[in-house]
Amino acid sequence: MGRKATEFAHGKVIYSTILVAIAVVFQASILGSLGFVFFAGSLFSCIYISVLVPVMEIASFIAYHETFNGEKGMSLALSLWAFASYCHGQYKG
Known part of the structure; x- marks a missing residue:
């Protein structure tokens, strides 16, 4: 991790700040999903x-200026397809 921090273009402090922010957002997301389970249902x-x-896939593409290759495109298409299938099943059923 130290090597990645030194190779980061904006410096070690920004790299560490980003890692801490990611950890905080991830924890908030997990707590949010647990809150949904307890208060609204699984x-x-x-x-x-x-x-x-x-x-998250689209946000990482925008925020980190990552390359959008075939694997990411397929992952995005499949996750959107799964969500659309779920919504369609709820609408019909």
């Missing part, structure tokens, strides 16, 4: 998580 928690996956 089904709503699954909806939250299935929406969060494509949002």
Whole structure:
């Protein structure tokens, strides 16, 4: 991790700050999904998580200026397809 921090373009402090921010956001996300389970039900928690996956993929593409290769495109398409299938199943059923 030290090597990655020294190779980071904006410096070690920004690298460490980003890692801490990611950990805090991840913990908030986990607590949010647990809150959904306790207050709304486990089904709503699954909806939250299935929406969060494509949002995180798109956000990482925008925020980190990553290359959007075929694997990421397929992952995004499959996660959006799964969410659309879920919504369609709830609408019909």
